[in-house]
Amino acid sequence: MINAFLVFNGQGQPRLTKFYTQLDTSIQQRLISEIFTLVSNRPAGSCNFLPLPPLLAASSTSNTSASADEQNDVPSLVTYRNYATLYFIIISTSTESPLALIDLIQVYVEALDRLFENVCELDLIFNFEALHATLGEMIAGGVVIETNLERIVAGVRAQGAVAKRPVNEGRGGGGGGGLGAGLGMGGMVWHGR
């Protein structure tokens, strides 16, 4: 199953975090920063799979002798994909197919692109509820439920997530709705730390 789906930008600022198990906020942050360190040090042209970050490796390597069944439960695969300024990460168990996960990220990005028409990082900041909605159409509880682009987009549209906040027009101008602006501010301020 899929254990977590993360999106962050080139500076390691999270844009979307979805953990399919309950985790403390601090541990989430630690994991994100560890993965970011790994990702940002990758040379160009290397493969889309990361070695396990220390936080995960500590728990999985110590029990190499565990039975196969248990190993199937351990998150052991970190797949990432880089689009412009954004990194998309999937942490999953070994029961998922690595190549298929790469495709899954591709589908997700394409869906976003379809929803936002030429998506960029700013869209994600101002519209992060839509990110969650899109993800929710694809993955539920760590299990992939839909890989068809059309259906995903239709599902999100049915929820009205994107139509509700017409920030697309305001993109680039930095404006947008009041809510979006507020969020953006919040994001900037706290990212500055």
Next chain:
Amino acid sequence: MDIKATALLKLVYLEMVGHDMSWASFHVLEVMSSQKYHQKRVGYLAAVQSFRPDTDVLMMATNLLKKDVAASLPTIIALPISALPHIVTPSLAMSLLGDLLPRLSHSHAAIRKKTVVTLYRLALVYPEALRASWPKIKERLMDPDEDPSVTAAIVNVVCELGWRRPRDFLPLAPRLFELLVDGGNNWMAIKLIKLFAVLTPLEPRLVRKLLPPLTNLIRTTPAMSLLYECINGIIQGGILGEGEDFSAREEVASLCVNKLRGMVAGNSDPNLKYVALLAFNRIVVTHPFLVAQQEDVILECIDSEDITIRIKALDLVQGMVSSDNVVSIVGRLMRQLKASSAALNQETNGSDDLDEANSDDETGAGAAERRRTLDRAPPLPENYTVDVIGRILRMCSQNNYANILDFDWYIDILSQLVRIAPPPRIKDSDADSTGSRYPTDISENIGNELRNVAVKVKAVRAGAVRAAELVVSRMASDISPSRPVVLGALKPVAWMVGEYASQLLSADDTLRYLLDIAPRVGDPEVLATALQAIVKLFAYVAGDDSVLWTRERKSSVSLLMARVIHVLEPFASHPYLEVQERAVEFIELLRLTAEAAAGQAPSTDEMQQDPPLLLTQAIPSLFSGWELNSVAVGTQQNVPLPDDLDLDEPIHADLGRLLAQADSLMLPAPGDDEFDSYYNQRPAATSISSGPAISRLKDAPEEVSSSYQHTEESYLDPDIIARRKAERMERYRDDPFYIPDSTMSPPGGRSTPIHSILQRENGRDLDIDSIPIMQLDLDKLSPPGRATPAGRQQPAAPKPRSHQRVVVVAADETIPGSGVSTPRAYDSENNASDSFLGKGKKPASAAAAAAASTSKRLKQQSLLQITATNLADLTLDESASPANDPLAHERQQREEAEMAQALREVQRLRLEMQRANERIQVAQGVPVEGVVVSSKKKQKKKTTTTTAATTTTTGTKPGTKKKASGKKSGGDGAGEGGEGAGGESASAAAAEGAEAGAVKAKKKTTKKKAESSSAAAADVAAAGSGEAAAPVKTKKKKAKRVVQLDDGAEGGSAP
């Protein structure tokens, strides 16, 4: 509310950035319960992102969730359904299961597929959910008209469940196969193949069926992911290994391997490289020869700049290493390490002096590491370095060094590795997670390897020892004496220089180095070893028999002794006991020797003087003796127990008393004296030593031992001591590692100067020039043809430099354990594993470790992992009834409730019966002799008539009412008669002949009582007889009522 929702949305964003929002959980709940969809959605999002297992408001959300699941708008339904997997708890799962099940047949496909997944997550925490929902899910899966995306979602779930309990899903195979063959969805096909890979081991017939479509897919599919998974499925499903059709199998195998090779080779997509290596890793376990053919491309990957690929390639290489390729593989790895450490050294201090830079790097752990982490662009991450070193060691040492042909090369590698090895992590607060990963310092492992080689391979012992010597000297030449020495390799290395002092190039220098290092050693265990090594070295340096006892020698020896004592002295109060003990022992011993040496006049021209025997004989004899060999793990327990030794027999019949005596009397008096005189009154002892040394010599060593042994013996009676000695002798008679008392031992046992023998045998024929070289020139080293094919135990090593030499790798010594010879049953497991020990491997410890780690693992599980252990306990027999009854779960619940109710009823009735019995007993207390039965009967009737009248009317009503009325009549204090009548009237028709007799007797007693209380006339004999049946019936009825109740319950649940 709108403002609140907006604020919450912002809060969620902040939470994502890392700010805790658990304080707002109640507000989350509030927004969740909003009527407006967009607010509700924000609430649910917040819940998903911020609720944790300990969030207590969750309990309040149950009703809200129930309501939303049952909502009419599909968008609203979707909210709780997709939120549930994140927040579910067992109790929540239980209460929501009933609401979720109907959603499986919702008209919207989106709802259906989300429900399926949610039910799966529910089942993980609450297995019963699966039992209830499985039939429905199966129905959905089997339905060919089902929306394909729902089918795909179900397949995903089935796949997740599949590897947990594959057996349950075998019956689905036909349908799944159908889906695989004509389903167009790649993602689903991948999942199906994965599922089949789990199923095939259980059902071999599937293989034949699967092979055609899989090979077809491999040949035709354009999707790499599907192609890869097909190959992977073939590997994992054991399809390669099974089947009678050899040629077909061969074909598939070569097809797969060729495809994989295509993925790895050349400048293809790195992702494909990675997954192909993954697949090779799986194949190598079962088909190493197939992978070995691809060695060239795999080795390419080791040098890839991508660490992930490198690590995978390393995994693979470790599996396919052999004596033919070990040199080249290790060479590649060494080049990598070398390059990275060179880069590191350059940045550490710009000095070109390699030696200095290296040593600085090794000991200056903290600084180097800090700099490294600051730099943020290490040539190779430390983890990786450690990993690679560990792999090199494992590759080389596996199968008792079967892969190594040239041990000189290996020693070179090892001494190089000691330099490269990153310093051990300093264990501080934040190392909790990382520290556990490398419990032992990698450099200690390297040192251990070096030591193993020295012990096991006599032929290269000299070389190994010299390597150790170099390590020590480099460590000592570290410029900063104040810094603690952290190199873990010191421990085994120090042992080596001590044990094989005779093979050192310069024992004097090494001793000096060790003395320099010792005060800076941090780890007490290392320190203990170092102390021992110091004294061993001293014994070798100073205890040379052949050199004349000249003035110069006298002064140098005493200086040396003074130096050693000076170094040791601080350790006499070391907090670590082992260190303290050794230090104290050696200090005392050396002081004695110092006195002896001082007393011995140096030989002059006219008079020949021998050096003090204590120096030349006694101390060296402490350390020489039998050669130490490597012993397999666990062999100790295999040492046979002599037949005549009974461990259960008390050592002395009255040991307790003796000990008590010793405690109270003996110890204080002689013990104190001895200790005092020995430890505190040293000046007195000095006076003794002014006599000729030879006179003291006889007892000098014994005196040393006496300080430790006699005290023990002083409180034991002589006969006990004698017996103990005899027992000990007996026990160790067969143990080669026990150094017996010289008086008892067979000739040739003791102080053989074994090193001199060794030296004669194999030491000198090594050319001294071949001291381990710092710069490894592997290219030069590796090519020399290994002309001689290597045998396992006695590989003939083609020596690149000098002459041919036969290298013997000593196997671990073991005692072949037969169950009989080891009556010491520590535990059955150890004994069982003994049989393996003959092979010199360590399965026992490995198995134990595995068991331990699994058990530990059950407790601590990894981050992000979900528990599903309880799911495994669930039995999902679909052949059984639940499969037919979609509402099995509800029915079961209802049954349980009814059962509880029935039990309560039974309890109540029993209580009533008991009460009635008590009343009877009271009545019986009254004298009743001579009473006529008939009169009593009549009496009874009278009491009952009133109540009977009331109850008969109600009694005719249906069963449930009956119960109530019966209860009532009992309650209104009419007595057992009334009760009986109430019940009886209802079922008057049921008269049981057989039991009637027995019950009648009881009835008689009741009658008697009734009679005694009231003196009524015997006017109704006939009535009495009629009544006689009544109590019987009540009895019957009570039983029957319960039965009826159950029937009713079941009847009620049936609809």
